[in-house]
Amino acid sequence: MSITHHPGEELLIAYAAGGAGEAVSLLVASHLSLCADCRAVVSRAEAAGGTLLSGIAPVALERNAYQSVLARLDKPSAEILRSAKIASEVPAPLQVYVGGDFGALDWRHITAGLAYFPLPTKGRTRARLIRAYPGAGVASHSHRGEEWTLVLTGSFTDATGNYRAGDVQSATPQVRHKPVADPGPACINLVVTDAPLIFEGLLPKIVGKFFGF
Numbered sequence: 714m715s716i717t718h719h720p721g722e723e724l725l726i727a728y729a730a731g732g733a734g735e736a737v738s739l740l741v742a743s744h745l746s747l748c749a750d751c752r753a754v755v756s757r758a759e760a761a762g763g764t765l766l767s768g769i770a771p772v773a774l775e776r777n778a779y780q781s782v783l784a785r786l787d788k789p790s791a792e793i794l795r796s797a798k799i800a801s802e803v804p805a806p807l808q809v810y811v812g813g814d815f816g817a818l819d820w821r822h823i824t825a826g827l828a829y830f831p832l833p834t835k836g837r838t839r840a841r842l843i844r845a846y847p848g849a850g851v852a853s854h855s856h857r858g859e860e861w862t863l864v865l866t867g868s869f870t871d872a873t874g875n876y877r878a879g880d881v882q883s884a885t886p887q888v889r890h891k892p893v894a895d896p897g898p899a900c901i902n903l904v905v906t907d908a909p910l911i912f913e914g915l916l917p918k919i920v921g922k923f924f925g926f
Contacts, residue, residue: 716748718880720861725751729758736840736905739832740863740881742806743903747879802866807903811842815866815901820844823924826894827851831925838907839925845869845900850893851926852917858908860884862892867900869893 720728720741727733728741745752801813810832811818820828826849832840842865843851850869861883868877871890876882884890894900912921920926 715877716750716879718874718876718882719748719751720744720881721883722754724861724883725754726758729755734834734836734838736832736834736836736838737861739806739810739834739840740861740903740905743804743865744863744879744881746804746806804865807865815842815844818842821924823920825849829924838905840903840905843902843904845892845894845902847894847896847899850891852912852914852921853889853891854910854912854917854921855889856884856886856906856908856910858886858906860907860910861905863903865901865903867898868895869900869902870895 724733724737724741728738733741745755801808803811803813803815811830818830820830822828826846828844830842830844832842834840845851845867847867850871861881862876864876864878864880864882866878868875869892870876871892873882873884873888873890875895906926910921910926912918912926
């Protein structure tokens with residue numbers, strides 16, 4: 714897999730430091746499962762963080778902390794069991810949320826060739842899967858906040874370039890675009906937004922508000 718578009722270094726460092734929310738962490742972790750270069754960046758950041766922590770004075774733990782950890786190890790949670798890697802096109806971190814088969818999901822139809830599947834993440838930042846068949850795509854829009862898109866299958870093109878499986882696009886309020894799926898397999902993206910999109914035209918605005926975009 715040839716990946717040419719990566720998350721920004723600030724985003725990778727925030728992930729390594731545990732400062733990213735659930736939705737953003739899911740996107741970064743899914744990208745890391747596909748990208749050795751970014752895994753190396755995160756590994757270095759984690760090593761640097763470990764060095765800093767080693768210089769901090771220890772703090773006493775609660776009396777039952779050790780027993781609590783042992784109890785968790787003895788009784789794995791359902792999420793841990795579900796996170797066991799399944800051989801599929803779904804990245805392992807994402808399998809915890811959707812399983813190992815995109816085709817088995819209850820996709821919600823938006824318009825011809827376009828559907829989405831919401832992901833249950835915590836916080837105000839939202840995560841969803843978007844599936845677009847060749848020639849279909851999200852209507853022209855700009856952004857009130859930031860939008861991160863990880864391509865999982867297929868590819869898409871917009872005013873900023875072409876994005877293929879493993880690539881991450883970061884769109885800020887300065888970006889106006891209309892992503893359209895390229896010929897070939899369906900383009901399935903993991904999309905994370907921290908604010909509603911700004912659609913152009915009355916109908917796209919109504920549709921976007923109706924579906925929570």
